[in-house]
Amino acid sequence: MDFKECGYSLANRKPMRKKSVHPFQSTDKDMKKDAHTEDLTTNLPNLSNAYASDLLPSKDGKDLTKCFLLQVVNILLHYIEKTFDVKSKILDFHHPHQLLEGLDGFDLELSDHPEPLEQLLVDCTDTLKYGVKTGHPRYFNQLSSGLDVIGLAGEWLTATANTNMFTYEIAPVFTVMETVLLKKMCDIIGWGEIEADGIFSPGGSISNLCGILVARYKKYPEIKTKGMTSLPCIILFVSEQGHYSVKKAAAILGIGTDHVIEVKCDERGRMIPAELEKNILQAKRKGQTPFCVAATAGSTVFGAFDPLHDIADICQVHRLWMHVDAAWGGGLLLSRNHSYKLSGIERADSVTWNPHKLMGVPLQCSAVLVREKGLLAACNQMRAGYLFQPDKLYDVDFDTGDKAIQCGRHVDSFKLWLMWKAKGTYGFEAQIDRYMELAKYLYKVLKKKDNFKLVFDAEPEFTNVCFWYFPPRLKHIPKGFERDQELHKIAPKIKAQMIEEGTALISYQPCGDRVNFFRMVFSNPATRQADVDYLLDEIQRLGKDL
Incomplete structure (x- = not known):
């Protein structure tokens, strides 16, 4: 049984509590594909009337289990494609109280009664929709970032073995x-x-x-x-x-x-x-x-x-x-x-x-x-x-x-073992050396920009590059306590706008007597020089009037 044979299409099933767009409905082409699939598979499982208790090890659960898991994989593949698309948003931000109250039928409350498999698929989609794409090329927020497909396969196998x-x-x-x-x-x-x-x-x-x-x-x-x-x-x-x-x-x-x-x-x-x-x-x-x-x-x-x-x-x-x-x-x-x-x-x-x-x-x-x-x-x-x-x-x-x-x-070792087999030591080396080159590139670009200032005026020792952004109005304030107080507010304000727009993510912090500055780190295999340039342009766009 493949994706088509599974015959599941939210477009043609009884709607659950959800009203927002499901990834299988994202384009007219997808809608036509779903309709064609539905015509071919009218006798296959209806997930709106199926429950977890119907899956394996249920006596007749083999086909339904395969159908359900294939749809989960479909959701994940859609998410992975979006993750690596620089035009997609890194996140669709909502405040904690909004998630607790429910979004477009995405309800986090737990029921005493089981919900159908179709609803679980919708919930899986929404969980990814409202999360953060940490593998996105413009995600620079943490030391751990990126999405390695071989490592992902290793994690899937680990979860399946469940030992x-x-x-x-x-x-x-x-x-x-x-x-x-x-x-x-x-x-x-x-x-x-x-x-x-x-x-x-x-x-x-x-x-x-x-x-x-x-x-x-x-x-x-x-x-x-x-x-x-x-x-x-x-x-x-x-x-x-x-x-x-x-x-x-x-x-x-x-x-x-x-x-x-x-x-x-x-x-x-x-x-x-x-x-x-x-x-x-x-x-x-x-x-x-x-x-x-x-x-x-x-x-x-x-x-x-x-x-x-x-x-x-x-x-x-x-x-x-x-x-x-x-x-x-x-x-x-x-x-x-x-x-x-x-x-x-x-x-x-x-x-x-x-x-x-x-x-x-x-x-x-x-x-x-x-x-x-x-x-x-x-x-x-x-x-x-x-x-x-x-x-x-x-x-x-x-x-x-x-x-x-x-x-x-x-089991945290298998995914590393599998990646080492896939890349070899030299593959890891090439990946890490490229991060170091990206850090050097960012350092050289920042050195040439008047409205950015490096925390350390020397080539980076690692992939961390720390810097301030100065909006035009701060250039007219003499260096000292007053300017530092104003500069301290800039990075948090820019970061807040980035989060709300979902365009990029970068960390900031104060350190010792240094007021808030941006900390860029490179550990994401999807990041390219164009993404670095985009980030700096985005900081200027969001911060120029602050």
Whole structure:
């Protein structure tokens, strides 16, 4: 049964609560196609009178299941085509209260009674309609963007398999794939000569938490049984441009945010080694016990890389654990032109790396990698007898679930494995190098524009490019507090108009004594130079009269 054989057409069925246009009704040509299909398939399933209970494993649910899922795929294909169309809107914005109240019959309230499959298809369409096309070429809002079709296929297969990653017993192929991927990533970091370890986790924040958790366990293994009361006052160091998840990890682990020392950075947002050394010595004089430094390889706002060799030297002298948050910048290790920016990462004790960022793997896909094999298991394992029996018929080293902090664990490895097979390491390298070229292109264009000003007057270190836009009226205000107060309002106002019109999406933020500025990042394979030019034109169009 193919799409035509399914015989489903909203144009010719009894209307549900929805009145808006369905993707299958979008053109006269589509309407004629639907009508022709309906004539050919009058004896096939009527989804307006069919329910989830009629699908497999229902006895006679095979054809209906196929029909329903083919229509879901049709909805997704339509959405994918729109995603890559630069002329389409990135989003159809509505306020939260509007979604809660219902839009054109799109009702989020949950009923006690089942609704027909036809209505579910309409709801699927509307869910995508009112969301954000994060794969759109002009979506620059987050570090994770783009839509990789191979990765998407991997996610579909993962959802179909619907298994858990805690044991080889129920995820034999996926657990071995994860082992292969983790070994590959450890080799790329520079740990090829040692037997390192790792685990995929639900996002960079959890990977950072795991790295800090293992760091504390390494120094104080008694923490696992005795708790924090058995420990001295331990101190964690991170740069002032480090990700907020480091402080959050300290709060979760009972270390306390007051015991996270934020180390000063230079003008480009890189941790200053001398300041780190000073902070460590100050903590020791206070009777506190430093135990870990969380360095950053690719900061969220500026895309800065901490000097890892210098930090590693300091950690070695003071016998501190060195964790590197390379959630954003880890992908740069795949580029022979740019991997030097992470020089020294091979000396880290643990690393966070998010393939769902620079490598473009669909969310979510993050790994925490640990230099010393066995630490993850020793720190986290509880040996639940109903899962991790030692007398199974296979090598139980592949029952990796006890290394993780959670029990249930989603299969995040397959989509990355499939993309790596599709692109090869060199394919990822070419993709990442192109992002770097786009960042350089934007930097050069901005340098020539009078009404834009770069936050850093130097070539970007990563794909982050930060800048202000100055409406004409601000040019006549002398530099100082008054102008800064006015400039601070510009980026939010332009962003608000962008969201309402759905033309593009870019992030903004203040940082330190710098008022709100735009942060451009490149991690979307669909983006071209023309999209960069369009964004700057759009900022000027929306902001010129502010």
